Amino acid sequence: MVRCAGVAEDERAWIDGLRRGEPAAFDAVFDAYRRRLYGYLVRMTRRRDVAEDLLQDTFLRLAQHARRLAPDTRLGAWLFTVAHRCVISWSRAQAVRAQLAGDFPARDVQADDRSPLSALVDSQAQLALERAFAELAPPYREVALLVGVEGLQPAEVAEILGQKPDAIRQRLARARAQLAAALGEHAPAAWRTA
Amino acid sequence: MTDQDDAARLTEISRELPALDLDATTAEQIARRARDQVGRGPSPLRFIEPAIAVLLVTGYLIWSVLKALEALGG
Numbered sequence: 001m002v003r004c005a006g007v008a009e010d011e012r013a014w015i016d017g018l019r020r021g022e023p024a025a026f027d028a029v030f031d032a033y034r035r036r037l038y039g040y041l042v043r044m045t046r047r048r049d050v051a052e053d054l055l056q057d058t059f060l061r062l063a064q065h066a067r068r069l070a071p072d073t074r075l076g077a078w079l080f081t082v083a084h085r086c087v088i089s090w091s092r093a094q095a096v097r098a099q100l101a102g103d104f105p106a107r108d109v110q111a112d113d114r115s116p117l118s119a120l121v122d123s124q125a126q127l128a129l130e131r132a133f134a135e136l137a138p139p140y141r142e143v144a145l146l147v148g149v150e151g152l153q154p155a156e157v158a159e160i161l162g163q164k165p166d167a168i169r170q171r172l173a174r175a176r177a178q179l180a181a182a183l184g185e186h187a188p189a190a191w192r193t194a
Numbered sequence: 195m196t197d198q199d200d201a202a203r204l205t206e207i208s209r210e211l212p213a214l215d216l217d218a219t220t221a222e223q224i225a226r227r228a229r230d231q232v233g234r235g236p237s238p239l240r241f242i243e244p245a246i247a248v249l250l251v252t253g254y255l256i257w258s259v260l261k262a263l264e265a266l267g268g
Contacts, residue, residue: 021233030225039214052216056224063231129210148204149211154197169197176200179207 011075018066026063029075034059036076037083040145043133044087054086080146081160091138132182140175143168 010028017025037058041051061082069078133141146157158168216224 018232023229023232026229026232027225030228034221034224035213035215038216039211042214052220052224055216056227059224059228060231063228064234066233126210126212129207130212133211144204144208147201148208151205154201169200172197172200172204176204179204183207 015069015073018069033079043145057086058083077156077160084160132179135182136175136178140171143171144175
């Protein structure tokens with residue numbers, strides 16, 4: 001799936017271990033990536049229970065695919081590609097469920113959405129930032145999280161999301177503009193003048 | 195503004211986001227379930243459903259052909 005010549009040494013050792021079916025290599029990958037993937041999944045689904053399920057699906061996929069990994073696989077990009085696909089499947093299932101539910105009153109999404117994140121923030125600025133991310137449309141939020149939080153390059157994100165680099169550049173610019181607008185006074189000074 | 199500028203500014207502000215993590219028990223449960231599958235590949239049980247469907251369809255086709263031959267011959 002996602003390969004590159006420049007794989008870090010640690011990752012190369014983990015991939016070799018995974019290809020040999022070594023549980024210790026899996027544990028090392030799990031420790032290295034679980035927080036990053038979980039943060040991405042919580043912020044994309046806005047539900048901790050769903051994020052836990054999708055995290056498990058992502059790592060199960062890695063475990064089942066371990067022996068077939070290419071030696072030059074970039075694990076981060078590989079894992080985020082799988083996590084992204086899990087989010088897409090979950091979103092589609094949610095849409096079908098919502099359609100089937102028809103006229104039943106919707107649950108209080110607002111209250112549920114805030115709880116996993118507001119419990120963790122310790123300042124108004126952090127809360128404003130979490131809310132600003134949460135209010136972004138999912139395609140913009142995803143790009144903002146992968147580039148801003150995960151530090152992935154836009155070209156890499158294009159590969160993970162299966163989009164053209166131009167589309168990612170546009171989403172990136174819109175995400176930044178929408179975040180700046182949503183943050184208002186909490187936005188860094190440089191953002192307000194840009 | 196270039197995409198590198200956008201990326202740099204998003205990175206700058208994202209540093210303020212709190213780190214999210216699972217509780218230790220849930221993390222261990224997830225790790226254990228997945229660790230047990232390392233190197234095993236997908237379960238062979240996933241072939242059972244399509245195999246049953248193929249058998250049913252093939253059986254029905256054979257039965258249909260036999261019936262058609264019977265009707266034509268008789």
